Amino acid sequence: MMETAVRYIGQGVVYAVFAATVWYFSLSPTYVHLGPEKAVIRLTFAHAAKHKGACRTLSSKELMKMAPNMRQPRVCPRERVPIYVEFDLDGKTVHRASLPPTGLAGDGSGKIYKVFPVVAGSHKIAVRLRDSTRQTGFDYKAARDVILSKGQNFTIDFKAPMGGFIFE
Amino acid sequence: MSLLKSIIRFFFMKLEGLFDRIFTPAWNPMYCLGALGYFYFWVVAGTGLYLFIFFDTGLTEAYDSIEYMTNDQWYLAGVMRSLHRYASDALVIMVLLHLLREFAFDRYRGGRWFSWVTGVPMIWMIFAAGITGYWLVWDTMAQYVAIATTEWLDWLPIFGEPVARNFMSVSHLDDRFFTLMIFIHIAVPLILLFIMWFHLQRVNYAKVNPERGLAIGTMAMLLVLSFVEPAVSHGPANLATVPGTLNLDWFYLWVYPLIEETSPAAIWGFAFFGTIFLIVIPWLPPRRKMAVAQVNLDNCNGCTRCVVDCPFSAVSMQRRTDGAPFTQEAVVDPDMCVSCGICVGSCPTATPFRRRGELVPGIEMPELTLARMREITEQAASDLHGNSRIIAFGCSHAIDPDTLKQDNLGSVVMPCTAMLPPSFIDFVLSRDLADGVLITGCRDGECHYRLGARWMDERLAGARDPRLRKRVDRDRICKVWAAPSDHKLLQHEVVAFADKLEKLGQGDVVKQVKVQSGSGDVKEPV
Numbered sequence: 001m002m003e004t005a006v007r008y009i010g011q012g013v014v015y016a017v018f019a020a021t022v023w024y025f026s027l028s029p030t031y032v033h034l035g036p037e038k039a040v041i042r043l044t045f046a047h048a049a050k051h052k053g054a055c056r057t058l059s060s061k062e063l064m065k066m067a068p069n070m071r072q073p074r075v076c077p078r079e080r081v082p083i084y085v086e087f088d089l090d091g092k093t094v095h096r097a098s099l100p101p102t103g104l105a106g107d108g109s110g111k112i113y114k115v116f117p118v119v120a121g122s123h124k125i126a127v128r129l130r131d132s133t134r135q136t137g138f139d140y141k142a143a144r145d146v147i148l149s150k151g152q153n154f155t156i157d158f159k160a161p162m163g164g165f166i167f168e
Numbered sequence: 169m170s171l172l173k174s175i176i177r178f179f180f181m182k183l184e185g186l187f188d189r190i191f192t193p194a195w196n197p198m199y200c201l202g203a204l205g206y207f208y209f210w211v212v213a214g215t216g217l218y219l220f221i222f223f224d225t226g227l228t229e230a231y232d233s234i235e236y237m238t239n240d241q242w243y244l245a246g247v248m249r250s251l252h253r254y255a256s257d258a259l260v261i262m263v264l265l266h267l268l269r270e271f272a273f274d275r276y277r278g279g280r281w282f283s284w285v286t287g288v289p290m291i292w293m294i295f296a297a298g299i300t301g302y303w304l305v306w307d308t309m310a311q312y313v314a315i316a317t318t319e320w321l322d323w324l325p326i327f328g329e330p331v332a333r334n335f336m337s338v339s340h341l342d343d344r345f346f347t348l349m350i351f352i353h354i355a356v357p358l359i360l361l362f363i364m365w366f367h368l369q370r371v372n373y374a375k376v377n378p379e380r381g382l383a384i385g386t387m388a389m390l391l392v393l394s395f396v397e398p399a400v401s402h403g404p405a406n407l408a409t410v411p412g413t414l415n416l417d418w419f420y421l422w423v424y425p426l427i428e429e430t431s432p433a434a435i436w437g438f439a440f441f442g443t444i445f446l447i448v449i450p451w452l453p454p455r456r457k458m459a460v461a462q463v464n465l466d467n468c469n470g471c472t473r474c475v476v477d478c479p480f481s482a483v484s485m486q487r488r489t490d491g492a493p494f495t496q497e498a499v500v501d502p503d504m505c506v507s508c509g510i511c512v513g514s515c516p517t518a519t520p521f522r523r524r525g526e527l528v529p530g531i532e533m534p535e536l537t538l539a540r541m542r543e544i545t546e547q548a549a550s551d552l553h554g555n556s557r558i559i560a561f562g563c564s565h566a567i568d569p570d571t572l573k574q575d576n577l578g579s580v581v582m583p584c585t586a587m588l589p590p591s592f593i594d595f596v597l598s599r600d601l602a603d604g605v606l607i608t609g610c611r612d613g614e615c616h617y618r619l620g621a622r623w624m625d626e627r628l629a630g631a632r633d634p635r636l637r638k639r640v641d642r643d644r645i646c647k648v649w650a651a652p653s654d655h656k657l658l659q660h661e662v663v664a665f666a667d668k669l670e671k672l673g674q675g676d677v678v679k680q681v682k683v684q685s686g687s688g689d690v691k692e693p694v
Contacts, residue, residue, distance in 0.1 A: 007189075010189075010190035010191075011190055011195075014187070015386070015388070016389075018258075018261075019390075019392065019393045021261070022254050022258055022393065023397050025257070026253060026399075026417045026418070027417065028415065028418075030415055031413070031414045031415075031416045031425055032412065033312055033410070033411055033412060033428075035412070036413075038412075039410070042336070044330060044333055044336065046328065046330065102325075102328050108328050112330075113319070113333065152409060153407065155337065168336075
């Protein structure tokens with residue numbers, strides 16, 4: 001009888017230790033993902049750059065070599081140029097990248113997703129993007145003075161039909 | 169690797185010994201880690217069904233519906249939510265312990281590779297189910313998990329557009345997202361359940377339910393925990409901000425801080441190579457496989473006892489091929505046979521009394537034939553003298569009786585104690601080869617070949633074929649199930665057994681059998 005009681009008490013202790021382990025690690029220790037004085041700037045977009053080459057009209061000689069059902073007089077190359085992007089934070093270029101087009105044929109969008117944790121407060125932001133065959137200069141530029149609050153998620157997106165860079 | 173196994177095994181054996189005393193072997197949780205895993209899975213599934221009734225799939229409705237369950241209906245839905253979370257966490261612990269234990273005790277190689285390998289995708293499924301569950305709450309932790317997961321996935325060069333862009337702002341997200349998430353959160357456990365079924369396909373008499381007392385105890389523990397520390401949410405998700413401090417569930421979400429500390433590529437590498445390593449480990453390094461059980465059709469009458477007793481479903485019955493007047497014959501699948509010899513112990517033709525012709529049972533192990541076992545037994549007995557002569561039958565995965573250094577003890581070691589046909593005990597005592605028989609093997613509940621100790625217990629108790637004959641004096645049999653760490657216990661039991669035999673005196677041995685020596689005929693006692 002006594003032995004049984006001791007066993008049940010022992011089982012209670014084991015269950016209590018197991019429950020405490022489950023409970024503790026199900027929410028502890030706390031994890032600090034972003035410091036209390038910090039904010040985040042995300043530079044992210046997916047954009048289809050210009051094609052590498054111009055469209056051209058096939059000569060009649062070239063057309064005759066093709067199967068009758070394939071004879072289209074005008075052909076355009078699929079491959080796109082890589083996108084070149086630069087991001088300045090407080091007057092300093094903190095990121096520059098060449099974004100190759102996605103897809104097996106290199107005809108998809110170039111994409112970027114970069115996260116920059118910064119101290120909350122005032123910042124000068126500038127972004128530049130080149131998506132054409134030009135070798136120098138940029139096709140799109142934008143700059144903004146922002147005041148980031150603590151914990152703010154500030155996003156820089158890009159949509160060419162909407163005029164370029166979008167800050168939100 | 170073997171050093172690592174020894175260290176883990178040492179801790180497991182100590183803990184199991186302690187739990188044997190606290191819980192008794194039948195309720196010892198360490199002996200049914202897999203069954204407890206199944207139990208927690210069913211708790212998660214059952215509570216999940218109830219939560220699904222109240223869960224609303226919407227950008228703000230998801231969080232609101234869970235808050236309703238947690239606060240307004242705390243007494244039922246709130247408790248269900250807590251059970252759902254804590255049972256999921258307990259499931260991870262059980263899986264980890266189960267994996268470690270099978271690894272440490274070398275129970276993942278040979279014929280057991282199948283259960284091990286099918287267990288690997290289960291780990292992925294459990295984490296996928298747990299992580300998607302946290303998304304559904306749509307609090308700041310869900311926001312963190314969702315963004316961190318998609319950022320991790322975006323490392324793979326398969327997406328045209330970064331998936332994490334879906335969480336840039338509320339305008340990028342709609343209610344359909346939660347419909348998708350709940351679908352995944354239900355589909356993944358269903359796939360997991362299918363793999364759980366698959367996991368046990370080569371395990372006979374798989375223990376998928378813990379003993380009732382253990383189930384009640386663990387359920388009570390979860391309930392008390394759910395009432396005392398109910399699971400709660402963080403604040404509602406807000407994509408305009410970044411979550412700062414989080415109370416992560418480290419059982420499921422440990423990988424995210426690790427990604428931040430290293431890189432998505434490093435964690436993909438860890439996940440990929442870790443998975444490959446777990447899959448190939450049963451063959452690292454390749455080991456010599458013992459010869460598998462062999463059926464001798466001349467002595468097999470198709471009784472099916474070996475099929476019934478095989479712990480790994482390695483023996484099956486098929487249509488007779490030798491023209492003998494029986495409908496079926498036993499067939500061994502060499503890929504599934506682990507060479508435990510339990511089938512030999514179950515064979516009714518495996519009797520050492522037979523003298524006429526060669527001693528060949530219907531099924532036997534080529535590396536330790538029954539004839540050889542009889543020879544070893546007789547040889548071991550020949551050196552014993554006095555009134556307390558003991559023949560010990562032991563298994564090679566527990567304590568080798570030879571190491572007991574006990575005077576007047578001869579030993580016979582087999583792959584598993586259940587390889588011993590009970591008639592051997594009768595043989596030893598009736599032929600006066602010894603005054604007593606010691607049966608020892610793996611501790612009850614943790615038999616290396618799963619069912620050896622159980623089958624032996626039942627055969628000795630007369631509850632399972634082949635049964636130990638009633639005429640055998642039970643006072644002259646000592647049965648001690650002991651782990652390698654229980655050396656002192658076994659030593660103590662053997663000394664006590666020898667004392668008992670001494671008192672019984674040799675003259676008390678009842679000899680009911682008189683076999684005509686040299687005739688070769690088996691004279692079965694009345």
